[in-house]
Amino acid sequence: MILGSILSRFCAFFLLVLLVPVLIVLGLMCAISQGRPVMFRQFRAGKGMRPFRLLKFRSMRDDRDENGQLLPDEQRVTAIGTFLRRSRLDELPGLWNVVRGDMAFVGPRPLLPQTLEELGExxxxRCAVKPGLTGWSQVNGNTxxxxxQKVALDLWYIENRSWLLDWKILLRTFLVVVGGEKVRTGAT
Known part of the structure; x- marks a missing residue:
């Protein structure tokens, strides 16, 4: 198994313990700028379409219009939310999903079950492997x-995955965090 499941879970647990001070600071920043809850929880589809509850730091307020409808995302994202998203720090709580075995470090990002159903085959x-904290489409343009395009990159990853490719994706993830997103031509 790519980056061995047991090793991945142990590494994720170790990182969670190591990052507790950072998680506390980020949680406090979220609470101050957006209120509670600090965590965003949503059911996503995992390997074999098995649902699991994804954890992330919340990056948006629940602001609504006069009819009770949520405002567009760009009107609800807070300054701290923009920072968390751009730096990918909003994904740190997802380490708990790796510890639980719902996710891997590398794989296609987990999508909503309805989105995957709409994609059909x-x-x-795409659900042949565990979803990941980062993946091939995330380091080749993402948003x-x-x-x-993302699905095509994810399917390419699934067909060509290897420990070497996983390490390449982890390195590129760091570069994306530091340098920002860029579309890479010839990514597959």
Whole structure:
């Protein structure tokens, strides 16, 4: 198994313990700027479409219009939320999902079950592996890509995964955090 499941879970637990002070500071920043709850929890589809509860730091307020409808994301994202998203620090609580075995360090990012169902066979194929904290589409453009482009990159990863590719993705993730997102041509 890529980056061995037991080793991944142990490493994630070790990182969680090591990062407790950072998690506390980020949690306090979220609480002050957005209120409670600090964590965003949402059911996502894991390997084999098995649902699990994804954990992230919350990056948006629940602001609504006069009809009770949520305002568009860009109007609800806070300054701390923008920072958390850009730096990928909002994903740190996802280490708990790795500890639990719901996710891996590397794999396609977990999507909503309904999104995967709408993708049909490609959605099911995408769930052949555990979702990851980072993945091939995240280091090749992520938010700059369409859903179809991301799915194509994810399926390429699933067909070509190896421990070497996983390490390449982990290194590129660090570079994306430092240098920002860029679309990489010829990513597959």
């Amino acid at each position: 490609r959605g099911w194929a 700059l890509l369409t859903l179809d």
